[in-house]
Amino acid sequence: MKPVRLVRLATAPLLAAALSVPLAAQAAAAAPPQQHSAAPATHAHHGKPGTLRAAAPEGFVIGSAVAGGGHHLEQPYPDPFTSDRPYRKQLAREFSSVSPENQMKWEYIHPERDRYDFAMADRIVAFAERNRQAVRGHTLLWHSQNPAWLEEGGFSPAELREILREHITTVVGRYAGRVQQWDVANEVFDDTGALRTRDNIWLRELGPGIIADAFRWAHEADPSAELFLNDYNVEDIGAKSDAYYALVQDLLAQGVPVHGFSAQAHLSTEYPFPSGLEDNLRRFAELGLATAITELDVRMNLPESGVPTRAQLAEQARYYRQALTACLNVTGCDSFTIWGFTDKYSWVPVFFSGQGAATVMWDDFTRKPAYHALRSALAEAARDDRCHRRHG
Incomplete structure (x- = not known):
């Protein structure tokens, strides 16, 4: 199956008002409040010189998660996306794609059975349209971050099936033509390659x-929309990525519209870089799928001072560059997303005690070696691409 190529929307007006939509108005909720042209737009050349998006090859999107929801609600700061103007400025300046970190997950967007809350998702999509950015939707079927009403509702299989169908139809339908990629099934296998039949x-x-x-x-x-399978610990070839490889073949044989496979790439310098990343992405591409890196960060064990050493930062930069290079080297890997760009809002210290500094910018948005490693790799790929077009 030939994957649909990623298409970005032209700049569109801001949505009128974010809504909290009851199911009684389901039909209205399923359609976007405004209709927008799906005319393609180039990605790289809408960035200012010296930025990641300006450095990228034509047609290659460089993205970031949009901080908010999830663990951020428990932190001693207001919502990052709505309250931090310098953060939004960097998000718009540096990236040609955005992915809501938590704001499209079930517990956030569907907090009660008879109510959706599209407020933040609407704002993020509108922000992306104003700034000529693609949007990755995350996520539709997952075992985690589900609301209590769903997990503890005691629903019959028939009821659960209808709940999932209605949720997907409503959420995807609302942003039809405006969200270019969706993580449809997220983390459906455990690390042994077995389906998560206990916790999903x-x-x-x-x-x-x-x-x-x-x-x-x-x-x-x-x-x-391009529809993806997405997971962590699938960067290298192994039991878990093999399970996805078999699943993809089965789905394609059934004629199921699966268009892409993506590796989250939450990496740590405590472990070797996954040397099989490029080969792994390529084997999925050879099945006819698009591929992507969707949640890259590179955490490290911090010294007692809390400040990484120069050697640690250099190693981190190498990991970032290697991940990007692997994607750039695979035809059809045109979407590369880091899971937040500033340590100020990183999820890593919350979930990994003693670890952090996982992103490409410090709290004040100054750039780390990892940022420069990404930009130089993008620029080199863009030069090679232009040279190839001139002499090919």
Whole structure:
């Protein structure tokens, strides 16, 4: 199956007002408040000189997660996206793609069975349109960050199936033509390559066939969107990525509209860089899928001072560059997203005690060696691409 290439929207007006939508108004909620042209726009050349997005090759999107929701709600600062203007300025300046970190996950966007809360998702999509950015939607079927009403509701299999169908149809349909990629099924295998039939309510109650159904429903809601399988610890070739490779072949044989495979790439300098990343992405590309890096960060064990050494920062920069180079070297890997760009809002210190400094900028948005490593790799790829076009 030939994947649909990633298409960005032209600049569009700001949404009128963010909504909290009850299911009684489901039909209205499923359609975007305004219709927007899906005319393609170039990515790299809308950035200012010296930025990541300006350095990128034509057609290659460089993205960041948009901080908010999730663990941020428990931190001693207001919502980053709405309250931190310098943060928004850097987000718009540096990146040609954005991915809501938590604001499209079930517990945030569907907090009650009969109510959706699209407020933050609407604002992020509108922000992306104003700044000529692509949007990656994250995520539709997952075992984590589900609301209590869903996990503890005691629903029958038939009810759960309808709840998932309605959720996917409503959320994907609302942003049809405006969200270019969706992580449809997220983290469906454990590290042994076994399906998460214990902790994933959808797999446990409905069986593995629900994965195919989720892709079909998402495709029906927005035929123009690229639909992805997404997971962590699948950067290298091994039991977990092999399980996805087999799943993809099975889905394609059934005619399921799966368009892409993506590796999150939450890396640590405590472990060797996944040397098989490029080969792993390539084997999925050879099946006809788009590939992507979707959540890259590189954490490290911090000294007692809390400040990384020069050697640590250099090693981190090498990991970032290697991950980007692997993607650039694979045809069809045109989407590369880091999971936040500033340590100020990184999830890493919250979940990994004694570790941090995982992003490409310090709290004050000054750039680390990792940032410069990414920009130089993008610029080199762009020069090679232009040279190839001139002499090819």
